[in-house]
Amino acid sequence: xxxxxxxxxxxxxxxxxxxxxxxxxxxxxxxxxxxxxxxxxxxxxxxxxxxxxxxxxxxxxxxxxxxxxxxxxxxxxxxxxxxxxxxxxxxxxxxxxxxxxxxxxxxxx
Numbered sequence: 001x002x003x004x005x006x007x008x009x010x011x012x013x014x015x016x017x018x019x020x021x022x023x024x025x026x027x028x029x030x031x032x033x034x035x036x037x038x039x040x041x042x043x044x045x046x047x048x049x050x051x052x053x054x055x056x057x058x059x060x061x062x063x064x065x066x067x068x069x070x071x072x073x074x075x076x077x078x079x080x081x082x083x084x085x086x087x088x089x090x091x092x093x094x095x096x097x098x099x100x101x102x103x104x105x106x107x108x109x
Contacts, residue, residue: 071089
């Protein structure tokens with residue numbers, strides 16, 4: 001009986017390690033959010049003024065190997081006025097090069 005219990009426990013541990021469940025998904029979503037905000041910053045007139053909505057206020061979806069981050073940023077435009085700009089950023093992660101790639105960036109009016 002104890003042997004069966006140990007086998008079940010080991011099976012559960014191996015399942016959760018291999019399924020990318022739990023915190024690893026949250027870590028991947030947070031990494032996708034960070035990559036997306038970095039790509040957005042690269043496209044701003046005044047990137048040092050960028051104030052992003054934050055991870056918890058953003059919508060992050062994963063589809064196959066693509067993350068879609070929908071959020072907003074408050075930043076100065078070319079005239080120095082602070083404006084809020086919504087964006088949709090699609091990023092992917094290459095596990096071999098260990099780098100994020102910008103697939104698509106849309107600023108929504």
